[in-house]
Amino acid sequence: MSRPLARVPAEGGIRSRTRVALLEAATRLFARKGVGDTAIHEIAAEAGVANGTFYNYFRTREDIADAVGVRLAEVLESRISASYREVADAAERVAIGCRVFILQALEDPDWAAAILRVWSRSSALAERVAEPVLADLRAGRLGGRFRYGSEAAALDLVQGTVLAGMRTVVEARGGAEHAAAAACLVLRGLSVPVAEAEEIVRRPLPPRPRGG
Amino acid sequence: MSRPLARVPAEGGIRSRTRVALLEAATRLFARKGVGDTAIHEIAAEAGVANGTFYNYFRTREDIADAVGVRLAEVLESRISASYREVADAAERVAIGCRVFILQALEDPDWAAAILRVWSRSSALAERVAEPVLADLRAGRLGGRFRYGSEAAALDLVQGTVLAGMRTVVEARGGAEHAAAAACLVLRGLSVPVAEAEEIVRRPLPPRPRGG
Amino acid sequence: MSRPLARVPAEGGIRSRTRVALLEAATRLFARKGVGDTAIHEIAAEAGVANGTFYNYFRTREDIADAVGVRLAEVLESRISASYREVADAAERVAIGCRVFILQALEDPDWAAAILRVWSRSSALAERVAEPVLADLRAGRLGGRFRYGSEAAALDLVQGTVLAGMRTVVEARGGAEHAAAAACLVLRGLSVPVAEAEEIVRRPLPPRPRGG
């Protein structure tokens, strides 16, 4: 695993409580209404601070959208890298990543909605998520686990299917089983034999770390 | 093919000349700046009509976004169903669909950008595109061509990968070869054997109909 | 009676049906929403004609408001002068006028609402209504029936009380008995002895003419 312990951000520490309140408020609102339809004064109100306080921490809405994206990615990374710690096999790592994303969307639809809405506005988020996936894909190809012609296409397969899967569960068109089903198709797309893919996606997920 | 709008059937009326101008203007602007960032007076200006004329045809921006979505879907359908006419094999049909989408995105990035931006705002578009894909998936499973546990997951695989692939070529991170590469991974995800998948996605596309 | 036979207008004759349709539509809408809140295209729609047709008959909204006022006054006059035909006593004439107005408001709240709304916009209406009232006041003073110092104040008494009474019944704060009650107070204000006033306002109204 390339980025082993991102450790949830330093925001609990010295950095202002207000900044966190704004980020959380923005996340809720972005999830509910999208980035473009959320007014700055709404974020301030939801965070329980005055209108002008926003500008002590962020300069524009895109600014905070980026920060929200980074924050969402950090949550995810901490979740996934925790799951990863003991897993060396690239196929299993990819399967875990796919499943965790979709299961998390099921558990926390707000988070998922925010991811989906921020995804196309904040390049920071997409890039950050792509990084560990690419690392696993390369490792899997080197180790003979995966076969694919184009790395970009493989990344599209993984990210595209997972995002679509998240949307499916957010819209209540799929339940917990959707995570394994999607992961299985992804693995097969990367050339993992069918039977093996089915077995891998049924393995229990590594226990989540205490903090959740 | 630089002219995106194949002039889908019903657009012959006299009065609806203006309506078409508005739809085409909106398509260009949505592609360039997204739905939420396009002002209505911009659409009117781009269409060469007065500000208030917009409201003779549409009531809100979401309204015209839906109509644009329907229109884009119609263009696509006509393109794809034309390609399909002679093809019976479900695997080849799916491969054609995936490739046509991505190649079209390469040829007409405006169209593709519009699709990507409207996709999440207009349920009409997503539903309309899903329909023929589902038909092919079912036919392929019945015919033993495909294996998948969950239909929803299979749809996520196809749609998710193709949308991601479109974004990749629109952002110039992939060229013409990306279409076949993505289609190949999709077929393999649906359980088509690797060698066969590679062969299918290399078959020439059926000739486009005259109108194109 | 000063203006004996206004005979309901000539509008049924050669003048266009469309004009009447517009006037009736405007009356309904003015009654419902007031003059200022009624758009010209609404009047046209309510009349069942096209937008531009309005301008073949009227030039502005105030224009048609005036015409509506005149028309409402004509309806009234025909109603009242019919009632008057056989009545010579000024006190009884005033009592009839007050009662007819308020009873008419009860029977046709739309008409009354229109009167109330047009009253302050169309000087034509107020002047037209004032004329016969003044004639009766003068006749009554000459004949020793009424005593009042200021003609303007007497007119305010009659018109003000009747308009307020109309509003009262339109707002359902009064019923048929309200007409006689208000008329009685007006007569007393003009110095008709109490007992006599009470008797006068209980006399049956002259029969309405056939046309109504």
Next chain:
Amino acid sequence: MSRPLARVPAEGGIRSRTRVALLEAATRLFARKGVGDTAIHEIAAEAGVANGTFYNYFRTREDIADAVGVRLAEVLESRISASYREVADAAERVAIGCRVFILQALEDPDWAAAILRVWSRSSALAERVAEPVLADLRAGRLGGRFRYGSEAAALDLVQGTVLAGMRTVVEARGGAEHAAAAACLVLRGLSVPVAEAEEIVRRPLPPRPRGG
């Protein structure tokens, strides 16, 4: 007294300086052009604040019309209740009320025009004014001063005549003597004997309080 706004009690706050400016501006404009014909940006300009500031205090034009109505009523109440303090006789109280309204209209036509225009838009105003009138009517009937069959009709007599009287002086069709003349007719309508009514409406008005 040319300064209409006696600065009714509660208006001392710091922030509400702007609110008062808006209310005074609206009062002037409503008086001049009516509620419906006054644009919100006109109110803001007249108050000397920016366009959007209006919305920090009121949401709609009806909103501020209501507030203006309440404010006008407060001015009146303070004026009249001051005049009343020493007066016990219901007939004299009613006479004072009628005369003060009409005299005030003469002294401050802006205030009167605003009353007349707001009257039919703001139920708050009408209700507030009706209350003390009703109290006096009841007291007068109990004390044998007034005779009337219907309380609603009596209220219509008083309010209707006074409003019409205000309009008369605003339109310069009557002078200072109009106040007494109208009040006299009202008293007679309520059954006060003619000679007595004439005497009562000639009594000097109680001195206005300092603030006036």
Next chain:
DNA sequence: GATGAATGAGGATTCATTCAT
């Protein structure tokens, strides 16, 4: 740092009016 009133540019929407058919 926090506040929140004030600002005013900008976008949405309505509607009176014209005019070619």
Next chain:
DNA sequence: AATGAATGAATCCTCATTCAT
């Protein structure tokens, strides 16, 4: 006469941003 699409000025309203406290 009737039509009704097109027009664009005028108004409504929101909201990012500033700044004095």
